Amino acid sequence: MATYKKRGYKAKEVKIDQTDDVDFNEQDSTTAEVFNTLDESANKTEEWVSKNQNYILGVIGAIALGVLGYLAYEQFVAKPKEVNAGNDMFYAMQQYNQALQSPVAQDSLYNLALHGVNGKYGLIDVIDNYSGSANANLATYAAGMSYLNTQKYQEAIDYLSDYKANDAMTGAIANGGIGDAFMQLNQAGEALEYYEKAVAASTNAYTTPMFLQKAAVTAMELNKNDVALKYFQRIKEEFAKSPEAALVDAYIAMAKNK
Structure with missing residues (x-):
């Protein structure tokens, strides 16, 4: 936007402090040093690249x-x-x-x-x-x-x-299968470990209660009745409609009284 002077207006004289010159000179000097540093860094980078270009x-x-x-x-x-x-x-x-x-x-x-x-x-x-x-x-x-x-x-x-395993279901079945094989080899401790892995691999209405029951029964065989009771209780609370739930109260009573 254009600026218009009023008639009769006299501009005030602006005094410039001599220290301003010093500040400008110092600023120019600092800027020059920065650019010099940048130039030196660039030159060093170019030299490094040139020496190591094959690498x-x-x-x-x-x-x-x-x-x-x-x-x-x-x-x-x-x-x-x-x-x-x-x-x-x-x-x-x-x-x-x-x-x-x-x-x-x-x-x-x-x-x-x-x-x-x-x-x-x-x-x-x-x-x-x-x-x-x-x-x-x-x-x-x-x-x-x-x-x-x-x-x-x-x-x-x-x-x-x-x-x-590429999916949780076959992962659960594979671990449960290993548990079954160990049980047939009379290695109940290893069987319990893999039944527990099968339970952890997937939560669903088919494999989870099945392997919870197998883990619980195996735990009872190992005299780990607290572990067995925990697994039976989970079947009762979380999978009440599963086939395994049909006898779970009897199993719970056995685990408590064993």
């Missing part, structure tokens, strides 16, 4: 190669490996699922699932040939459960222990 380029190249290698592995190795594993395990999983659904000839179906037949891969073949793949991990779970159901308890423990 820097090598690091950048290694990172780039690593990224490209990972992408190439995923595209040309991992994905085809998963596809091949899925194709080769189809027969084995078919036999495994039939064994789960049918009480007739279960042992033979589980054995076909584990070992295959007539050139068709079994679960063990998939695990051995496609190690590290997601399908081999699934085959590890199925193999462990197959061994458990054919009373080969140490093998069941070995395979179920190797299974890396």
Whole structure:
């Protein structure tokens, strides 16, 4: 906005303190020092980069190669490996699922699932040939459960222990399966540990009361009646509609009186 002078107005004389010159000079000097410092730092950085450019380029190249290698592995190795594993395990999983659904000839179906037949891969073949793949991990779970159901308890423990659960439900069942195998081997202490892991792995109306009951009964066998009572009480309070709740009052009375 323009400024207009009133007629007859006389501007006052402004006095400038001589110290202002000193302040300006000091400020100019400080600014110059800052820029000089920045210049020196920049020069040192440029010198370091110049001396170490081969090293820097090598690091950048290694990172780039690593990224490209990972992408190439995923595209040309991992994905085809998963596809091949899925194709080769189809027969084995078919036999495994039939064994789960049918009480007739279960042992033979589980054995076909584990070992295959007539050139068709079994679960063990998939695990051995496609190690590290997601399908081999699934085959590890199925193999462990197959061994458990054919009373080969140490093998069941070995395979179920190797299974890396991708969901809480199968994680709970795998830990519970290990607990069952230890119980069959008369190792109640280890069984209780895995039943407790199964309970902790997932909270649901199916596996949780089942493994709470197994943990409680095993605890009673180990004379850990306080632990057993805690688990029975949880079934009564949290899973009143579960099959395990039907006899829970009788179990509670046993735990209190034992």
